[in-house]
Amino acid sequence: MAGHSKWANIQHRKGRVDAARGKMWSKLSKAIIMAAKSGGGDPMANFRLRKAIDDAKAVSMPKDNIERAIKRGTGELDGGDMEEILYEGYGPGGVAVMCEAMTDNRNRTAPEMKQLFSKFGGNLGNSGCVSYLFDRKGVVVFEDGVDEEQVTMIAMEHGGEDIDHNDDGKLQVTSPPDAFDGLVEAFTDAELAIDYSEVSQVPQTTVDLESDMARKVLSLLQALDDHDDVQNVSTNLNITDEALQEEDA
Template structure:
């Protein structure tokens, strides 16, 4: 039986074009900064930095912007240190919401997120209030029709994948422990198995159903959170159906 698409719960806006390119570049710049802070400014030896640079190039982020972000991360340029922070809360209907942020000012980010939650029928919670409902995993999503499933299965299982699942929306999703993500990504790339999406994210252990009106309210909350400059990913345990997205 086809499974639920975990990707829908992490990035329900898949395919939606972010018109505010400057905002997108700002998010990607922070990803480059945090990668360079942790592993240095050489992408050949810093996988996380290499991926962040690739993501930036994919949306035509200027080379100068990329270079400045790297230098800020290594300390060659001034600026406040960027931190990784996870915010947890509840959406309408009590659904769980996880936000992974990169911020240079926690005292700014937390009140802004609290306001978004409050205005849209949710509540920013304390650390640990919903994280037990999620597992942090590496996730790769492929189009089932355009990929060699046998080859994908072989390469994935030989390089640290823990599960390969066909979803009810025509995808193949591969999950792995976070520590296996880099090696698996390299192996899939070497085998020319191109994922539609790949990232390490909070994946819900199970999903919950709500009525259509509540679901729409949750989606509005997720979009507002995702639009915040400091937010990198937003995850939820809401069962985001095609019908809900199509309403």
């Protein structure tokens, strides 16, 4: 889980900073559109939509933007012709990279993904080329100081699988994707402070690279994550503190 949690933490911390400038609103709008499109526009009956709305509110996305995104998803407004696509490829050093995207124009997004992979020393691959190296999992990460015993009990009752601490020392619970909604809802009802939660691609094992190559991978991951259509980026690289420190230097 180390490769997932380290990069996930980077993404979420970055997202909070970017959101202050409005950079994340486009991505959040797409998440709301897809949630409303797949499960209807009532957040009380559509947990995925409710979570997307909560994520948007957490970064001060305006209420009007949220409502327009819901209406686009339900077809009340134009602009809801969105689809989810999984892009797979290889980064520098041959590490596996997966990008979950939402786009209204795959003919635009696919070439842009290919260009980004190539620009940063990687290669966009065919469907299935690296997905076998990952498991799709629900991941819930808690704020510091949460009651670990209570988290464990609720996780056991609602489909949680692994309970551990991530690279930042925060308590983390994983689950099958189909148990994720109920698990997060149970934690929320118990008023347990969640740092973030998502369904994402978790590497089965991680690989190590020397620091120079690892920094090149981080540059690719960052560029992919900055793309407006990309919602999540996953890798099987073991991201070390040394590589992160040198990248920030």
